[in-house]
Amino acid sequence: MCxxxxxxxxxxxxxxxxxNYGLDLASDINRQQAFQKFTKKMAAASGEDFxxxxxxxxxxxxxxxxxxxxxxxxxxxxxxxxxxxxxEDVERIFEFVNQIVRTSCLCRKALTGEEKRYxxxxxxxxxxxxxxxxxxxxxxxxxxxxxxxxNEVVTKEEALASFRELEKEGLCHSVWTFVSPFIxxxxxxxxxxCFAMQMTVAHGTPVMFxxxxxxxxxRDSCDGCRQCMRVCQFGAIxxxxxxxxxxxxxxxxxxxxxxxxxxxxxxxxxxxxxxxxAAANIW
Ligand code: SF4
Ligand code: SF4
Numbered sequence: 321m322c323x324x325x326x327x328x329x330x331x332x333x334x335x336x337x338x339x340n341y342g343l344d345l346a347s348d349i350n351r352q353q354a355f356q357k358f359t360k361k362m363a364a365a366s367g368e369d370f371x372x373x374x375x376x377x378x379x380x381x382x383x384x385x386x387x388x389x390x391x392x393x394x395x396x397x398x399x400x401x402x403x404x405x406x407x408e409d410v411e412r413i414f415e416f417v418n419q420i421v422r423t424s425c426l427c428r429k430a431l432t433g434e435e436k437r438y439x440x441x442x443x444x445x446x447x448x449x450x451x452x453x454x455x456x457x458x459x460x461x462x463x464x465x466x467x468x469x470x471n472e473v474v475t476k477e478e479a480l481a482s483f484r485e486l487e488k489e490g491l492c493h494s495v496w497t498f499v500s501p502f503i504x505x506x507x508x509x510x511x512x513x514c515f516a517m518q519m520t521v522a523h524g525t526p527v528m529f530x531x532x533x534x535x536x537x538x539r540d541s542c543d544g545c546r547q548c549m550r551v552c553q554f555g556a557i558x559x560x561x562x563x564x565x566x567x568x569x570x571x572x573x574x575x576x577x578x579x580x581x582x583x584x585x586x587x588x589x590x591x592x593x594x595x596x597x598a599a600a601n602i603w
Contacts, residue, residue, distance in 0.1 A: 321594060322529040322603050328501035333532055335403060338416050340501045341444040351499045354399055362426040370515060374523050389525045402496040402516055402528035406577035406590055410483050410493050414476040417442040422472045427514045438508040440479055490551040492576035494528060511553045521554060531575025533590040534599045535568050541587035542566055548579035548588060570599035
């Protein structure tokens, strides 16, 4: 169990607890303000600034680097922290949320300049104030993007189908708080175009937990095709040329489950992280 499961999920997966999803973002002034501040900051962000800041941090003296990372992680845990979730848990989340809104991804926009509709707002709101309008009111600069679709209300089936398609392209799913533990968004991430993945994986500043799972291969079924290695964004899969089999390092695995979607031999399954001693305490 990650820290949030213990703090906000009473020992169960925190993101599967309905109480952690807000009724309506617009009804909480603190969340509104925090969300507005965040979208404004993201709308002004650029890939160049991000890389310059990260390079500066990497070259800073050890204690400065350590303090800066600690502060970032602490602040992000309070406001906007994420966790990797496999498709089964995405499906479970969609079973109980009431509203889903597809919107374009702030990270992609800032890092690549492109509009990619990979982000989803989720809410338990009863529907008297549609989430798309709330998003539109709270982040007008963002929704006024060149993408003419703006914020689209989608059904659970449409959202899930889109997550499955994106998984085939190698994107992994994540769930996000907007003022923790209130969960307001879900995304489909890939390392080069995601601030969070870059900070977490490449810059030693985790702003998302690993998934509650770890992948394992069934060595008898594996035929060594190496397709799984191609899609793993965390460098967790190695290959034994002698045995002609792939092998997953549980200490590197983020439990996204994406490798399963390309394995024609069905040789990969997810196991509870807690049951894998080598990975149980790595988040
Ligand atoms: S994709 Fe499946 S069969 Fe191919 S190497 Fe990976 S685990 Fe083995
Ligand atoms: S090995 Fe782990 S991190 Fe890599 S794709 Fe599979 S589940 Fe994700």
